[in-house]
Amino acid sequence: MRILFLIHRSQARGQEIFATQLANRLLESGNEVALVSLYAGEFDLKFKGSHFRLNLTSGVETLFPWHWQRLIEVIQEFNPELIQANGGDTVKFLSLTQSVFSFSAKLVFNNGGVVSHYLDSNWKKWVYQKLLSAWDGAISVSRYSQTDLAQLLPSTCKQTQIPIAIPAQEFLLAPRSESQVFVHIGGFTQEKNHVELIRIFGEYLKRDPKAQLWLIGDGPLKMQIQTAAQQVAPHAIRFFGAVPNPWALVPQNSILVLSSKMEGTPAVLAEAFLAKIPVVTYAVGGIKEMAEGFATIRLVEPGDHPSFIEAMTYWAHLPAEISGPALANSASKAKDRFDFGRVSNQFLEFYKDVCG
Template sequence: MDYGFLLQKMKVLLLIHCQQARGQEIFAAQLGDELLRNGIKVKLLSIYEGSFGLPFSGEMESLGLRSSYGVWNPRNWHRFSNLVQEFNPDIIQANGGDTLKFLALTARFFSLKSKLIFNNGGVMGYYLKSDFQKRLNVFFLRQMDALVSVSKFSQTDLNQYADPNLPHPVIPIAVKIPELKYYKNEELTWVHIGGFTPEKNHQGLIQLVEEGNKLGLHGNFLLIGDGPLKGKIIEEVESKDLGERINFLGSLNHPWENLPRKSVLILPSLIEGMPGVIAEALCQGIPVIAYRVGGIAELEQEFPSIIGITPNQSQGFIQAMLNVQGNYESYYQQAPQMKEKAKVYFSLSRATQDFLNLYRSL
């Protein structure tokens, strides 16, 4: 089989939730760029309007929906089907958020000749609270031709709702490794990168700061990201008089640039598929402390430099922070031993090849 010839003919439409600074969207954009380099025609399409500058050099468009009600509007399914007919992709890949339901509904009521893939970067079961929601997502998944999960944990979770006969490989997260420009700062800095949503547990992070203060935890906290709960979290920080310790930087195109050398990534998340920010930290040799949820446990097995904490054990999390604070140079010297392995494990070229193998198989 002449795969080179097939690649020249292949077209891929990557469907994303919104042009925003979130792992799913950033990965889709970076994957799209790698596919372009492999000679594939790629279009990036967002369902909702957004203005964040995603790292994608190809054609990017938005349907411009302003609320979730638009996902259920047949007029928008028709608009999308016309766009698909015009671009005529071989593959349509839905990447998180509302993309699965929107693609599935369009496919159910309009004829789409493309092969349909759902790229599962999270843990679907965490969000499905009722039997109706579960049955609805079973229906959505039945419209797909293949599934991809970012971790074995995510795969196992999704398999509760999916046809067991569908192709469903695990393709770990991949990242574009930034070149860091540290600035000299001898004060320890705790870094959190993530959207202000319930699963990221910013309230739990505030609790860590409060309780840690009583035990001698020092250093500043940098919170990078935006989201629906940001205003509420800012109010809580101000009400607890923690404004001098906790700094909000908003969404950044290059969040890892210009960090203090003595930085530690902390992730007290309630659930995760496989967070790209951990991959980026590992590739830079930055110590990581995280609750052992979702795919993080799998990463901890691969990379012992991750300090995994039993979920919801805030005292254990604080103790780990105090240990790193007291022995930072030791942790800093150990973490780089994992850097070369991390760069291979989270390689964009590796992930792109895995996706190409799936595309070809369909």
């Protein structure tokens, strides 16, 4: 098949990283795949095929027809059978382009999150429904995400649910740290809720003044999050930026902590299972589904800081003879559940179904 992937920008965000890994996998299996990014980005996504960069500078530019023409030129050059939109402004941009220019490629939305979280008015919901009115297929990362999106899709749009996948790899972590390290890996965006996590960590420091919180990632709210860290615990919170292999920085005795307001099914959880790192997270979005069958993740209701701190304390003090077998069991289950070969085949079968 000839498949065109549309992404927001070249950045170290789960949506773009997964889309690139999937595109590479499809290339390796004999398909022709190209990548288009709307906005400029400096992160190296390591895509092995052709990457077309539109280099838009703001979301307003997606509303201007002369930028749609640039995408049409790529479509005419590559001549895809199917175009997949992957998060951010990709649905809006592709829908508007299709409304003016005619092309035969089928449109598929790879729904890696919870769309309704961003549609806080009936007007926005109506607009999104109009944008999706001519789409041919939608792939959701979880049952939660699929149910959420279904209310916006036309009856003619085919739907399926395909989980995230993690490329087969060995997670080589950093040596154990003398102090307890809690780590967060993710973009500095509103939904990741870093400021609340910093407040929770500030309370935890009363129990263990030597503990550290490591924040790995980057994004538009970086300055705000750095300010919050300075106010709460400047000596104990470290920033590492967006790096190609974040787990190489993570000590073997770390604990992953997430306080997101909303999530689809974050790949970092699957990676934590495979890396044998315990997890404490708010039970939002598709995270409950990801936790099914795994004993090394503690779910906390959003806003329940005392329970979050108790879960952090539990993992920090659990003897290795108890935690070790449980972490090994989670890694074994994760290797099977998040197998990239099986997942990429599911994507390809759905593409064929949509294209008829």
